[in-house]
Amino acid sequence: MNIALILSYDGTNYNGWQVQKNGPSIQESMETAVFRLLGQKAHVSGVGRTDSGVHARRYVASFRANCTIPMARLPYALNSFLPDDIAVSGAAAVPESFDARFDCTKKEYAYYIYPSALRDPFHARYAYRYHYPLDLAKMQQGAQRFVGRQDFAAVRSQGTPVKSTVRTVFWCEVEPVGELIRIRVCGDGFLYNMVRAIAGTLAYVGGGKLTPDDVTAILRSGDREQAGPTLPANGLFMNRLWYEHTPALDPFQLGS
Incomplete structure (x- = not known):
């Protein structure tokens, strides 16, 4: 299943969206939350790279996983595994061809x-x-x-x-x-x-x-x-x- 997420975040404490070796990232936090919730490793791809310290009022990411949680409940479930400065506000099953970056x-x-x-x-x-x-x-x-x-x-x-x-x-x-x-x-x-x-x-x-x-x-x-x-x-x-x-x-x- 291909799942799209709407999220927002305060980027103050992060080295941007993309996983970095020298510090925490939004992507790493999202992938950790997905793993803790579903027990599956998933690559969470985003609409674009935001640099260290940059914020997002609205951001779109997507990942593929086996998920039986209703999409209406998925934001609540993921948020329970995310830090307070990252929040998922929406989720939807999207076509397999959907790409958060290239479809924007x-x-x-x-x-x-x-x-x-x-x-x-x-x-x-x-x-x-x-x-x-x-x-x-x-x-x-x-x-x-x-x-x-x-x-x-x-x-x-x-x-x-x-x-x-x-x-x-x-x-x-x-x-x-x-x-x-x-x-x-x-x-x-x-x-x-x-x-x-x-x-x-x-x-x-x-x-x-x-x-x-x-x-x-x-x-x-x-x-x-x-x-x-x-x-x-x-x-x-x-x-x-x-x-x-x-x-x-x-x-x-x-x-x-």
Whole structure:
């Protein structure tokens, strides 16, 4: 049986999704929970690799196992074997061909910035504190320069080699959320540290170090040194996911 799971997690205490030799991972915790519940070793594959310290409001994973537990009860059963900072909220039997990563048509990440000269301990784990005032209108203008199908080499870190640095960004929005600033970026795929570099570039635009027109020039240059910094992982969330041709997942409203 091929089973898809909807989960969320606080990534503070983990070295990202993928199993690592040098520390705990979300994937390892999920595979341990499946083994303790079902007594079967299973490879739990995810929609993508999130880096150390990155969070997920919504994440999709899948695994194959013999399971007689009703899908409506499976989240409760798995959660009893998971730490408090990881939670499964839905489960569904899906076609054998379903792949959590390759069936995902688009993803949205959200990055949170706390513009303040003073620390707030309640934001420390989930938002990056920027010490100076930020102009949201200019940030929004700059954000629109990232929209479209283009080369994003200027806002990626060196990591796993890729065949192309061209991606499609469907939207990039900057908006206030209480005391925080939220940057939402939706695309068909992302390069290593791409969203964190976009957030750093927009912070520079909001702080007056760059202009919206500079963003266009930076992207055309393909030069990482011209863009803003890669902001820390703690402010980044995998936020929303979209899937097609998977009717069994529709009740979970992955794109909502």
